[in-house]
Amino acid sequence: MTAAAPVVVACAAFKGALTAAQACRAVAAGVRLAATGVETRAVPVADGGEGTMDALVAAARGRRRPGLVHDPLGRLVDAAIGELPNHQVVVELAQASGFERLEDAERDPERTSTYGTGEQLRQALDLGATRIILGLGGSATNDGGMGAARALGARFLDAGGNELDGTGADLGRVAAIDLSGLDARLERCTLEVACDVTNPPVGDDGAAAVFGPQKGADGAMVARLDAGMSGFLDVVERATGRRLHALEGGGAAGGAAAGFVGLLGATLTPGAPLVMDAAGLSAALDGAGLCITGEGALDAQSLDGKAVSHVAAYARAAGVPCVAVTGRLDLLPGMVRRLGLAAAFPINRTLSSLPDALAATEENLAAMGAAIAGLHTA
Numbered sequence: 398m399t400a401a402a403p404v405v406v407a408c409a410a411f412k413g414a415l416t417a418a419q420a421c422r423a424v425a426a427g428v429r430l431a432a433t434g435v436e437t438r439a440v441p442v443a444d445g446g447e448g449t450m451d452a453l454v455a456a457a458r459g460r461r462r463p464g465l466v467h468d469p470l471g472r473l474v475d476a477a478i479g480e481l482p483n484h485q486v487v488v489e490l491a492q493a494s495g496f497e498r499l500e501d502a503e504r505d506p507e508r509t510s511t512y513g514t515g516e517q518l519r520q521a522l523d524l525g526a527t528r529i530i531l532g533l534g535g536s537a538t539n540d541g542g543m544g545a546a547r548a549l550g551a552r553f554l555d556a557g558g559n560e561l562d563g564t565g566a567d568l569g570r571v572a573a574i575d576l577s578g579l580d581a582r583l584e585r586c587t588l589e590v591a592c593d594v595t596n597p598p599v600g601d602d603g604a605a606a607v608f609g610p611q612k613g614a615d616g617a618m619v620a621r622l623d624a625g626m627s628g629f630l631d632v633v634e635r636a637t638g639r640r641l642h643a644l645e646g647g648g649a650a651g652g653a654a655a656g657f658v659g660l661l662g663a664t665l666t667p668g669a670p671l672v673m674d675a676a677g678l679s680a681a682l683d684g685a686g687l688c689i690t691g692e693g694a695l696d697a698q699s700l701d702g703k704a705v706s707h708v709a710a711y712a713r714a715a716g717v718p719c720v721a722v723t724g725r726l727d728l729l730p731g732m733v734r735r736l737g738l739a740a741a742f743p744i745n746r747t748l749s750s751l752p753d754a755l756a757a758t759e760e761n762l763a764a765m766g767a768a769i770a771g772l773h774t775a
Contacts, residue, residue: 402686403436404428404770405717407678409692409704410448411724414758417441417448418455423759424689424722427766435770438681442690444704445591445668446534450489453530454479456676459487462524466516468498469509469537478517478524481675485528486521490514490650491535494544496612499537504613506539506605506622507566511653515548522582530671531657532591533650537612539565539605539622541598541629542656550578551660565651568625574636576660583661590657591668596648598641598655599627604648612651626652633659669707678708682715689769691722691762695741699728709737722765724758742769 406428408420415423421439428437443452454461459481468474479487491497493513496504514531521529538544543553543563552575553561561567596602605614605622614622627642634640639659641647646665647655657663673679682688690708692699699705705721712719718739726743733741744761745754 403438403684404432405438405440405681405685405688405712406766407440407442407681407688407690407708408722409442409444410451411691411693411758412447414693414724414755415762416455417443417452419759420691420762423762424691424766427763428689428770430763431767431770438685440676440678440681442676442678442704442708443532443669443672444707445532445593445672447489447491447495447532449530449532449591449668449672450477450479450487450492452672453481453487453675457481462520464517464520466493466513468513469494469511470499470503471510471512474498474513476513476517478521480524484525485530486524486526487530487532488514488517488521489532490653493517494538495535496537497535504537506537506609506612506614506651507618508564509538510540510544510562510564511536511538511542511650512544512548512563515545518545519549519580522580522586526586528587528589530589530591530675531663532668532672533654534593536650536653538653539609539612539614539626539651540653541568541626541651542653542660543567543571543629545653546579546656546660549580549583549661551576552578565622565625568622568629571629571632574632574660576636588657588661588663589671590654590663590665591671592646592649592654592665593668594649595645597643597645598630598647598652599623602648604652607648608651630655630659669704673707673711678711679715682712682717685715685717688712688717688719689722689766690719693723694725694727695721695723695736696725696727699736705738706736713737720769722762722769724754
């Protein structure tokens, strides 16, 4: 790297400590401290799940729009959507329908609903959105997107013609779907669902089987949810002509991804590239001499397409060396190279408790940014 070559800082959130934008600022400050005069280009990133809204709002100089919506159990909560330039809005499913909204004892995917996410989609339409980016991840639900569709005007009826609430327990009770009241503004808006898993909605690799246990489902509940989802998708097929049972990625967010495609006309898009393209990562890498990426942990899950691996791929395509900083490094050197990284550095400088380590994240990121910049400008 020449002394004048810009340094791109493209970090994801350090969960529990810093947002992606805050992490980027900390690393960039360290780089500038050690390499006076070197341009830094901060590009907050995410993989399409939690952190997507904050990353895109920061990258596009948008604004957070708070609103009152319902959580997975129907309680009113404050949640935000992100307003971006050019009539674009980003909605993060976890804001309203995430498992962090619940106490551990409340986790029960037969009782929860994505209704609040549908309310946020309606808020996006109220802002005049012509493009909505919906980030999935961290959901507390397994309702096939029924709750969200209800908030947008769809009706789900049982065999007796009674309207259902749209919880996970209602999946197997749906006998008919009425889409006549669906918000007409959806026809003038593209809904892009950022999806970072490939699981189908049903089956051994489906929404309930793979993700149900972490949402509070035992074996019997997983079986009920999977059977209910299959029956629900049968009814969706009769109502829309779309067969979604094997849809790749349709199992994301408790099958909501499939429901959004079938009921709302959404398209599924790999999450990380969608976010990184919207954030302008490729343009930032043009002419750069180094890319520093990072997130809270680098481990085996990082090999499955988390944010850092995608940043490394963008950097490699641009011919820019890429290194990573992380709060916890649990990868052997060969695995680091498999991610496309030249190196990875843990930022914690002393043995400390988790709360102390989280509190020191900003300081440690700045120190590591300075160390990396010093090494590459030597």
